[in-house]
Amino acid sequence: MTAVEARPVFDQARAEAAVRELLLAAGEDPDRPGLKDTPARVARAYAEQFAGLYDDPDDVLDTVFDENHAELVLVKDIPMYSTCEHHLVPFFGKAHVGYIPGRSGRITGLSKLARVVEGYAKRPQVQERLTTQVADALVRRLQPAGVIVVMEAEHLCMAMRGIRKPGASTTTSAVRGIFQSQASTRAEAMSLIMGR
Ligand SMILES: Nc1nc2c(ncn2[C@@H]2O[C@H](COP(=O)(O)OP(=O)(O)OP(=O)(O)O)[C@@H](O)[C@H]2O)c(=O)[nH]1
Numbered sequence: 001m002t003a004v005e006a007r008p009v010f011d012q013a014r015a016e017a018a019v020r021e022l023l024l025a026a027g028e029d030p031d032r033p034g035l036k037d038t039p040a041r042v043a044r045a046y047a048e049q050f051a052g053l054y055d056d057p058d059d060v061l062d063t064v065f066d067e068n069h070a071e072l073v074l075v076k077d078i079p080m081y082s083t084c085e086h087h088l089v090p091f092f093g094k095a096h097v098g099y100i101p102g103r104s105g106r107i108t109g110l111s112k113l114a115r116v117v118e119g120y121a122k123r124p125q126v127q128e129r130l131t132t133q134v135a136d137a138l139v140r141r142l143q144p145a146g147v148i149v150v151m152e153a154e155h156l157c158m159a160m161r162g163i164r165k166p167g168a169s170t171t172t173s174a175v176r177g178i179f180q181s182q183a184s185t186r187a188e189a190m191s192l193i194m195g196r
């Protein structure tokens with residue numbers, strides 16, 4: 001992301017008006033005491049849920065170190081909350097993010113892997129794109145030998161409405177570099193990720 005590229009900003013007033021309109025459309029009275037502050041509250045909540053639209057999530061990977069470690073680095077079970085872009089309800093679960101440093105030996109802080117997940121999760125999303133975006137961010141910023149990202153999530157749009165299948169879990173993966181080209185390396189990482 002270059003400085004000249006424009007980023008959106010969250011329009012609190014517009015979001016509040018939209019929530020008020022939604023309540024009216026539902027036949028509610030947005031001025032009754034229990035709902036009076038709801039449009040402002042919901043707007044603030046969405047500003048937080050979509051916070052990943054307003055900054056470049058890759059920027060958390062600015063902190064890099066050089067280290068002589070050419071093996072797998074894996075952070076498992078990163079809690080992940082995102083918003084399904086079809087229904088604007090949550091999908092949530094766990095992200096597992098691993099990489100093998102490249103020849104440059106470039107590594108990053110472990111917390112930064114969780115921060116990248118969070119940055120891309122806080123947008124209207126589909127799980128597949130979220131998984132891909134996290135993998136590609138690591139490729140761009142760390143130039144690693146390989147990246148593997150696996151996400152497991154439950155979608156409330158499938159649980160609380162529609163097909164109503166609570167407990168159904170969706171797994172997505174994105175592999176890059178050596179994890180793509182070497183089945184044995186991929187299988188080893190997968191067994192570490194899936195082995196509970
Ligand atoms: N591939 C993918 N699909 C998703 C994700 N989140 C929600 N969906 C699906 O998006 C689809 C939207 O389908 P539509 O037919 O346009 O909407 P709908 O009538 O509300 O669909 P139902 O949920 O089946 O009632 C549904 O099948 C959802 O299960 C996601 O992260 N990835």
Ligand SMILES: [Zn+2]
Binds near residue numbers: 088
């Ligand atoms: Zn949905």
